[in-house]
Structure formats: C-alpha cells, structure tokens
Amino acid sequence: MRALVAALATLLIASGGVLLGTAPAFAHDELVSSDPASGSTVDALPAALTLTFSGDLLSDASTTVVQVTDASGASLTDGAPTVSANVVTQPLTGSASGAISVAWRVVSSDGHPIAGEFAFTSDAAPVATPTPTETADATPEATATPEPEMTTLTTPTPTSDQSAPIWPWVVGAVVVLIAIGLVVWLLGARARQQKQAASERTAGRSNSTER
Structure with a gap:
C-alpha cells in the first residue's frame, strides 16, 4: 500500500x-539574415533588399516599413515592401555609393512589433555631375534641393498577446x-x-x- x-x-x-x-515564455521573432548582409560591402546597389526573419510576419501594408537611405539621407526605396511568410523584400532604385543605412519595422504573427537597423557599403562609382557651359546669357540661380524627410518609425501597440x-x-x-x-x-x-x-x-x- x-x-x-x-x-x-x-x-x-x-x-x-x-x-x-x-509553459515557457514565447520568444518573439527576430531578424535572421539580410541581403546585403549587415556590415558587408557590395559592388553596386542591388535591385532589392531582402530581410529574413525567424517566423512568419503579418503581411498588412501598414505593419511593414523599410527605409533605405544613402550617406546624404536620400531615400533609395522604390515602392512599398512585400511580405511572403518570413521574408520581406524591398525594391531599391538608384546607384548610390558609400554607406547605406537600413531601418526596418515589422509585426510578428503573434502581434508583437519588432524593429531594427543596420548598414552596408556600396562601392558603386558616383555619377559625375556635368559641368554647365558658359553662355552669354546670365546663369539662373540654382534651386536648392530640399532635404528628404525621414519618416519616424513608430512602434504600434500590440493588439493582443498570443495565449499560451x-x-x-x-x-x-x-x-x-x-x-x-x-x-x-x-x-x-x-x-x-x-x-x-x-x-x-x-x-x-x-x-x-x-x-
């Protein structure tokens, strides 16, 4: 007995x-890799930037933001990013050289937003600016190019925690x-x-x- x-x-x-x-605490998704990789040097700016995460992401357009800028702060993105399962693809444009900064924000499938940033270097030769030829007419004053405005990444409040x-x-x-x-x-x-x-x-x- x-x-x-x-x-x-x-x-x-x-x-x-x-x-x-x-019943452990559920870890949120994180960035696994990127192409170009953080800290890498590429011969030229690629046609698109890809971000791969550890889990699937929400595919709503408002939940995914990717900003890619050159050393002067000019935007290099071409349209909105697309989400396929755990991969985000951001089309790029231009032939920037030097340091390229990337800032991203996504929302995991469990409703939790995550964000981060990194940089890589482009060795593309800078585009030469043609020198204007002198003419008899007076040269008009150059118009200042406005500085591009950087959009502040705001982290949305998670709608709800995923229940264990x-x-x-x-x-x-x-x-x-x-x-x-x-x-x-x-x-x-x-x-x-x-x-x-x-x-x-x-x-x-x-x-x-x-x-």
Whole structure:
C-alpha cells in the first residue's frame, strides 16, 4: 500500500514538472539574415533588399516599413515592401555609393512589433555631375534641393498577446484527478479491509467463547 501511494506521489510530481516544462515564455521573432548582409560591402546597389526573419510576419501594408537611405539621407526605396511568410523584400532604385543605412519595422504573427537597423557599403562609382557651359546669357540661380524627410518609425501597440496553449494544463489536470481518485479508492479499500478483518476477529472470538 505504501509503495503504491509513493508511486502516485511520484506521478503527481512528474506531471507538475511536465506542466512547468511546457509553459515557457514565447520568444518573439527576430531578424535572421539580410541581403546585403549587415556590415558587408557590395559592388553596386542591388535591385532589392531582402530581410529574413525567424517566423512568419503579418503581411498588412501598414505593419511593414523599410527605409533605405544613402550617406546624404536620400531615400533609395522604390515602392512599398512585400511580405511572403518570413521574408520581406524591398525594391531599391538608384546607384548610390558609400554607406547605406537600413531601418526596418515589422509585426510578428503573434502581434508583437519588432524593429531594427543596420548598414552596408556600396562601392558603386558616383555619377559625375556635368559641368554647365558658359553662355552669354546670365546663369539662373540654382534651386536648392530640399532635404528628404525621414519618416519616424513608430512602434504600434500590440493588439493582443498570443495565449499560451492550454492542452498541457488540461492533461495535467486529468492526471491529477486520476491520481487523487486512485488515492481515495485505495484508502477506502484499505479501510474496508481493516473493517472486514476486525469483524472476522470478533466472530472468531465469539465462536471460541461459545465452545
């Protein structure tokens, strides 16, 4: 009887360990790689930048932002980024050289926004600016090119946290209830056996007295 109770106690402890082991905090997705890679040097600006993440992303246009700028702050993006499962593709334009900065923001499939930035270098030869020829007419004043405005990345508030799966708790609860039921049944059976043994001893004494 004691051995059986000890075995049930061990089962309860083991089921508790399973529950604790199957309910860790869920890690959010992260950037796994990029092309061009962070810190790399390329011969020329590629036609597109790709970002690969550890999990699938939300594909809504408003949840994915990619900014690619050259050393002067001019934007090199060509249209909006596209999302396919865990890969973001941002078309690029121009022939910029020097340091290229990348800032990105995406939303994981669990609703949590993540953002980051990195840089790479382009060795493309700068485009030469033609020198204007002198003419008899007065040269008009050059119009200043406005500085491109950088869009501030705002991190949206996550709509809701993804709930942890409940099946480990259901399994654990069933195991605990079964174990409790076995303990109650064993204790009841033991009590009945003791009562029956006591009755048999009493009957034996009565028979001895009558003889």
